[in-house]
Amino acid sequence: MDGMVHSIETMGTVDGPGIRFVVFLQGCPLRCRYCHNPDTWVWDAGTVRSTDELLAQYNRYLPYFRNGGITVSGGEPLCQMEFVTELFTEARKRGIHTCLDTSGITFDKNDEAKKKNFYSLTKVTDLVMLDIKHMDSEQHIKLTGSSVENVLDFALFLDGSGTEIWIRHVLVPGWTDDRESLTRLGTFTGRLKNLKAIDLLPYHKMGKIKYDKLNMTYPLSGVPECQPEEIKRARNIILEAVRKARLEEENKCRK
Ligand code: SF4
Numbered sequence: 001m002d003g004m005v006h007s008i009e010t011m012g013t014v015d016g017p018g019i020r021f022v023v024f025l026q027g028c029p030l031r032c033r034y035c036h037n038p039d040t041w042v043w044d045a046g047t048v049r050s051t052d053e054l055l056a057q058y059n060r061y062l063p064y065f066r067n068g069g070i071t072v073s074g075g076e077p078l079c080q081m082e083f084v085t086e087l088f089t090e091a092r093k094r095g096i097h098t099c100l101d102t103s104g105i106t107f108d109k110n111d112e113a114k115k116k117n118f119y120s121l122t123k124v125t126d127l128v129m130l131d132i133k134h135m136d137s138e139q140h141i142k143l144t145g146s147s148v149e150n151v152l153d154f155a156l157f158l159d160g161s162g163t164e165i166w167i168r169h170v171l172v173p174g175w176t177d178d179r180e181s182l183t184r185l186g187t188f189t190g191r192l193k194n195l196k197a198i199d200l201l202p203y204h205k206m207g208k209i210k211y212d213k214l215n216m217t218y219p220l221s222g223v224p225e226c227q228p229e230e231i232k233r234a235r236n237i238i239l240e241a242v243r244k245a246r247l248e249e250e251n252k253c254r255k
Contacts, residue, residue: 003083004046005054006039006075010061016099016127016166018068021058023087028076030103031145032133033219034172036207040075051087058096069097069126078106081117088124099127101168104154105146115157122161127196129166130155134176135184143175152188159192166196171226171234172203182234186241191249198242200235202226 004026009015012022024037026046039045058070070091072084077100088098108114132151134140140148158165167189171177189195203226211218
């Protein structure tokens with residue numbers, strides 16, 4: 001099967017465990033203000049690549065992928081879900097660890113036909129790295145153009161399917177770093193049984209250069225980059241909420 005690929009990173013170290021072969025797919029329905037890959041947004045750019053070609057390319061770098069595997073990122077990879085499912089199915093047959101890096105935005109808990117496809121994908125996915133960009137729907141709309149409900153529904157769906165979950169959250173000063181939002185994030189994620197990690201990513205402006213090249217206005221030009229002490233503060237708030245949520249869940253089970 002063919003997919004529309006934006007680019008390949010053959011030695012990725014930040015998109016899942018170990019050293020990984022990262023496939024960035026073309027096309028995204030969101031417009032995150034802090035996106036550093038606006039060149040992935042449009043649907044009709046990129047290069048057509050088949051799953052066989054990608055796996056052959058993976059094999060050429062095989063000696064480097066100890067403890068790694070394949071990650072599919074984007075853009076939004078769920079917009080090419082059939083392609084990702086086939087790639088991961090073939091990867092699994094070869095014993096390759098599979099990781100999906102997604103916003104979860106295309107999930108719809110009321111669409112049973114679509115949910116079947118999501119089930120097929122989770123069966124061949126070892127790990128999902130799910131971006132929760134904001135817990136508040138209005139703020140999520142301001143930040144990305146879409147509401148957050150599908151993302152949270154997708155997290156619960158994954159949890160029910162037994163798939164390992166890493167939550168990723170970009171800390172943007174003045175946008176996603178207030179105590180209430182971080183506490184809500186910790187409370188929600190603390191209730192996920194299959195949560196393996198929470199990654200806090202500091203907002204930076206390295207993507208601005210792409211906006212300049214594409215002749216686009218950079219949406220967060222007045223926002224400062226996130227500093228290490230802010231990450232520490234946010235992590236403490238989130239972990240406190242996670243601990244509380246876990247304790248509450250344990251108490252519920254005891255009753
Ligand atoms: S989901 Fe990812 S690729 Fe899409 S706009 Fe947001 S940050 Fe960019």
